[in-house]
Amino acid sequence: MVDKDTDIIKIDAELCTGCRRCAEVCPVDAIEGKQGTPQFINVEKCVMCGQCIQICSAYASIFEEYRTSREDKLRERNMPVTLEEPIFAAYNIGDLPKVKEALTNTEAFTMVQCAPAVRVAIAEEFGMPLGSLAPGKLAAALRQLGFNRIYDTNFAADLTIMEEGSELVQRITEGGLLPMFTSCCPAWVKFVEQEYPELIPHLSSCKSPQQMAGTMFKTYGAQADGVEPDNIYSVAIMPCTCKKFESQRPEMNTDGYQNVDAVLTTRELAYLIKEAGIDFSSLPEEDFDKPLGMYSGAGHLFCATGGVMEAAIRTAYELITNEPIPNVNIQYVRGSQGVRRGVVHAGDVKVKTVVVSGLKNVVPILEEIKKGNADFHFMEVMTCPVGCVSGGGQPKVLLPKDTEIAYKNRISSTYRHDEEQTYRKSHENPEIKAIYKNFLGEPLGHKSHHLLHTEYKQRGYCK
């Protein structure tokens, strides 16, 4: 059964030359077809990571005639028809029409969140160098577009660390199921659900930061602004095409309100900014709104591979030892190798960690776990090559030789931004302290469980 709404990643049969370069990068072998003929995506296998979109180089040429005009192709993709850039065979269906409608609807109170990887790449869409860091301009642009509240996924990343860190400590000290897996990357979660359903209990029960932010908008945020959750339209700006899928999952709903109503990729936000005639490069630096827009350096790290692990270690260390961690920069989890193993000595507790980037690299480890041979406690998995900064919704680099430098620059501005923050640990974020004091109670408490945790379930396709 194919749910129409989950059919987000597509291949235009008129443009596809059947080179199968996408099949090479696809981590789940979801691209089917013979060499030299148009390819199809097996929607049940596809984890919507969008890596195929990033690599595809078959474009609509002005020297060829197609049955469908360029304008119609742009419309099918929900891309603005005024767009001048080339269009390629592999693409994602966008959400711009929904968001534009919400922005003009006077009844709607729009709250937008922005993922950490967006601020290290969006400036590229306006001609600034690869990896330019632009949190202030990003906030300013969202404000000019007319969003009522400019909030931040980074805040929710801090919240995730509070919940996930506590869950890990609880599983270690009280004897829960180990190893525990991160659940922030929706493509990874879908992969476990469809290919390793027996390992679902290893996933942290935490919602991803995108979904936690969405829940908080329609509860705590609604209270803060005195608006009805019914009137809140919750938008997320993401580097990831799979976040569109995640936001539509029925589990991502609290008391009848879908946590996130629409997701735009980094590229789609750039289209919106351009259409509105906003000159991004000359925007002033502005701040995100409070309370749900304040973040620590740890929360920002979520966009790079190893980042969730680093943020979690900064907090878990202190939860376990009650002492400040000697060095907040945890180098061994950083880097670009597919698998990085390590140990954190937190007092008497030795926490063994594994960081995986690139979904293919996780398969041998999952097999190890199935055989009962896993000897570690916590595993972070991100589907994309170097984490969210290399996501399927990020600016598309034309020639593969430039990809490496783009990734390198986006990652180095990630770490620079962490170092710029007043607070570097999630539990030190004053708004995080406030939200637990005034609203949530304690991590893993009744309320946080209801709002911030969920259940993952087996999916139709199983290998």
Next chain:
Amino acid sequence: MNTFILGNPGKCIGCKACEIACSVAHLDTSVVKANEMNLPFISRLNLVRTSSVTMPIQCRQCEDAPCANVCSVGAIVHKDNCNVVLEEKCIGCKECMLACPFGMIDMQPKFTEGEAEFQVGLKVESLQGEQKKAYVVMQKCDLCKGRANGPACIEVCPADAFVIVNPDFIRKNIHDKRVSSAQEIAKRKYTGNS
């Protein structure tokens, strides 16, 4: 002898990356991301796809260049082992296009700093009224002369589907063929199978 680039139909997977690389290499601005490409890709090589073959084709840099021989304004000149087009001289008469035995010449709009160039005197009648007419010039592979890393198409091809056929390559190729024929002939003679 002129150097040229030859695509290998046995290796080419038809991804069009070479066309993109060629277009980008010939812009007078640097373009890295898809969104910066606000003009069409204008490639000097062309990917041919039929049901039986997928192969990039580009100029063979002929020794007795038919295109240069027919050009009435002398817009094609020989320089550094390559037939080069002087775009400023080209009047777009299409003689060269018809003369090229390989069909490797295109008439393409001329862009400067990302903007199409228009003709001074010629107007086009259209429903929207009089429009300026774009400049169109002959364009063909120039072996990416002056590009630091050499031909852009070769650099980008994920399938290694190009070979540079330069004098060294030809000399070695011819030499090897001569040696193997000599050996073949000699073998036949001594075994008496001639």
